[in-house]
Amino acid sequence: MNTNSSNILKTISALGVGLAGMLFSTDAFAASGNVRGYWTFTQQTAGYCDTGTMDCTGSRYTDAEFSSNEPLENARIEIRDASFNLLGSCSTSTSGYYDCPWTAASMPSEVRVYFRFEDKQQRFIVYQDDGSSRWYYYVNASTVNGIQNIGTYNIPAYGFMSLYDVMQRSYYSFVGTSGLMQSRFTGIKVLYDHPDDGGWADGPNKTIQMGWNRTNTINAAHEAGHIADYLAKPRDSHNGWSYNGNTGHSPTSLEYRGFALSEALADLVAVGAYWSGAATEPRLCMYNTTGPCTSNADSHMEVANGSCSTSNANNSRTRVATTRYLWDVIDSNDGETLDAVIYDIYEMIDDLPAGTGWGQADSASGNTESFHQYEFESQLDALRSVDSLSVYYKNCMGYF
Numbered sequence: 001m002n003t004n005s006s007n008i009l010k011t012i013s014a015l016g017v018g019l020a021g022m023l024f025s026t027d028a029f030a031a032s033g034n035v036r037g038y039w040t041f042t043q044q045t046a047g048y049c050d051t052g053t054m055d056c057t058g059s060r061y062t063d064a065e066f067s068s069n070e071p072l073e074n075a076r077i078e079i080r081d082a083s084f085n086l087l088g089s090c091s092t093s094t095s096g097y098y099d100c101p102w103t104a105a106s107m108p109s110e111v112r113v114y115f116r117f118e119d120k121q122q123r124f125i126v127y128q129d130d131g132s133s134r135w136y137y138y139v140n141a142s143t144v145n146g147i148q149n150i151g152t153y154n155i156p157a158y159g160f161m162s163l164y165d166v167m168q169r170s171y172y173s174f175v176g177t178s179g180l181m182q183s184r185f186t187g188i189k190v191l192y193d194h195p196d197d198g199g200w201a202d203g204p205n206k207t208i209q210m211g212w213n214r215t216n217t218i219n220a221a222h223e224a225g226h227i228a229d230y231l232a233k234p235r236d237s238h239n240g241w242s243y244n245g246n247t248g249h250s251p252t253s254l255e256y257r258g259f260a261l262s263e264a265l266a267d268l269v270a271v272g273a274y275w276s277g278a279a280t281e282p283r284l285c286m287y288n289t290t291g292p293c294t295s296n297a298d299s300h301m302e303v304a305n306g307s308c309s310t311s312n313a314n315n316s317r318t319r320v321a322t323t324r325y326l327w328d329v330i331d332s333n334d335g336e337t338l339d340a341v342i343y344d345i346y347e348m349i350d351d352l353p354a355g356t357g358w359g360q361a362d363s364a365s366g367n368t369e370s371f372h373q374y375e376f377e378s379q380l381d382a383l384r385s386v387d388s389l390s391v392y393y394k395n396c397m398g399y400f
């Protein structure tokens, strides 16, 4: 009995000392402070809207930003010592501002402020081509306790800097407006400078890979769209593109409908990340490697609706016509009453019943016509109460 009481007292006593130590001790952290400042980066991504030659109403990226120092947005910032030990972390606001608390057992020889091409919520991280090495950039703060403001530092125009910016625009301007994507668009690996050309998306591995020839393009937004589509509902939609003997995969080539729909869902992100729903000349600019977006009519997501049955009966089999249909579903500038929101699309895909019957996720997967535009239109209505039949026909989707 006495022994038990004694043990209890000892426990309480030890706990009391511990609490006092945590709350009042000044030597638990021998060094601490807040580093404040701004990050900017030199914007060098091609495909901007040129206000001198285009109607940039609703553009989220114009020539005013190109080649200038722009705020680094939505980035994870880390405070580390010279041995790379993590001392604290924070994020940048839309103005590039950060206020980063840090603590260390003793004053480190260096206090470094790192940006490692990483989303503030770690939804996506830019890696080197090996998939494990990281790109990084850092500046030194002073080795002093307390608050210090180190001013503005600029990140030069690396290709992987563009890639980060394209990804953060893809998520924060478009994909992340879907509640479903807020929960699922996480842990994306973005590999830069692959020796292969082109851009690739690997849904099951949540990986985007950008080839050497896609430096400073918007292409990664398209790949982010493939990832979002996959995360909404993995399904068989890539059985091949080469419909009716056509060769060459492009926004205007004829493709099997399931494939054209899948590619259009990816293109939709490349449009939505860079244009608001109120844009009058929204454009798909993902292939431009230098300068402004092309003014080619095929890149224009409002007027290039084709002549349907007269000059191109197979218009519905192209990515660009399908993208225009999808954009008309969600935009607010088509002169129609339909003005759905993006989560209707991702949530509808998520709601698709499994199986290979009509209207099901893997419908007709055996004949390279997997889940296609008309099923999309019908299921958007059935599962999300969005009737898009008028814009379906407006964009030539009725012609096979």
Ligand SMILES: [Zn+2]
Residues within 6 Å of the ligand: 222, 226, 263, 266
């Ligand atoms: Zn694609």
